[in-house]
Amino acid sequence: MKVLGIDIGGSSLKGAPVDTKTGELLAERHRIDTPARLTPEEMGAAIARMAAHFDWKGPIGVGFPGVVQGRVVRTSANLHPGFIGLDAVEVFERAAGAEVSLVNDADAAGLAEATFGAGRGVQGAVLLLTFGTGVGSALFVDGILYPNTEFGHVKRDGESWERFVSGAAKERRGLDYAAWAGDVSTYLNVLEDLVWPDLIIAGGGISADHAKWFPHLKIRSRIVAAEFLNEAGLVGAALHAARAL
Ligand code: BGC
Numbered sequence: 001m002k003v004l005g006i007d008i009g010g011s012s013l014k015g016a017p018v019d020t021k022t023g024e025l026l027a028e029r030h031r032i033d034t035p036a037r038l039t040p041e042e043m044g045a046a047i048a049r050m051a052a053h054f055d056w057k058g059p060i061g062v063g064f065p066g067v068v069q070g071r072v073v074r075t076s077a078n079l080h081p082g083f084i085g086l087d088a089v090e091v092f093e094r095a096a097g098a099e100v101s102l103v104n105d106a107d108a109a110g111l112a113e114a115t116f117g118a119g120r121g122v123q124g125a126v127l128l129l130t131f132g133t134g135v136g137s138a139l140f141v142d143g144i145l146y147p148n149t150e151f152g153h154v155k156r157d158g159e160s161w162e163r164f165v166s167g168a169a170k171e172r173r174g175l176d177y178a179a180w181a182g183d184v185s186t187y188l189n190v191l192e193d194l195v196w197p198d199l200i201i202a203g204g205g206i207s208a209d210h211a212k213w214f215p216h217l218k219i220r221s222r223i224v225a226a227e228f229l230n231e232a233g234l235v236g237a238a239l240h241a242a243r244a245l
Helices: 040-053 088-096 105-116 167-173 177-195 205-216 229-244
Strands: 002-008 012-019 030-033 060-064 100-104 125-131 135-141 144-146 199-203 222-225
Touching: 002 040, 002 105, 002 229, 012 040, 012 229, 030 040, 040 060, 040 088, 060 088, 060 105, 060 229, 088 100, 100 105, 100 229, 105 125, 105 135, 105 144, 105 199, 105 229, 125 177, 125 205, 167 205, 177 205, 199 205, 205 222, 205 229
Parallel strands: 002 060, 060 100, 125 199, 199 222
Antiparallel strands: 002 012, 012 030, 125 135, 135 144
16 A cells, blocks of 8 residues: 655654555655644645645555544644644645544654564564654554553653653753763663563664664663664554554
8 A cells, every 4th residue: 555654743744655565665755844833724734735745645644743542633742732632634634635544653653663663573562762852652562552652741850751851852951962861761761660661662863873872871671773763753654544544
């Protein structure tokens, strides 16, 4: 099946047509920057522009950075609050004139890694974390996803851990890799005590630099970098659509 995968992020949308049998991109990835916070209607228009860029009429899989239950967005920590409680599938389908499926962005990235990447064939508990604008999580048991884990919002002193350890937080706090990895270790130790993962997969842009920070980690689980790097979200969104539509 061929699906247009779109990954909605904090500052851009990334999209490409995906062959869901192989996970391969069928055209070069396209990016639409969203410096301002888009309303749901504006996001629909951006999705329609993405489809138009690829002259796409087929199904679309969208990864969204918040809790997604069926067609409805439940949380929107880093995007427009107008998404909360909204049937976003309806808004996006109306804008794009195509069938749309919706999934949490980290769950999408996890689906790509579990199917084609660093988690392929791994049994037991696999925890994928994306370190980007926020921290996203996807938890798998023997390859099956437990949806909408929101481990970026586990609290430290009343604030979400993603405020301290996301890729954006590293920049905002002016931390070098060693200092940031110290906080990441404390965070991962909290998660380790909760879900005892057999394997942690680190994703998000910062995972490309894993050689600079993995050696500083003090954790008991095995950790590897995501294989898809920045494309996991859109590939997984397409995979989810192929299963759901
Ligand atoms: C959201 C998650 C999302 C993560 C990464 C968090 O703030 O609550 O749903 O997966 O950011 O985008």
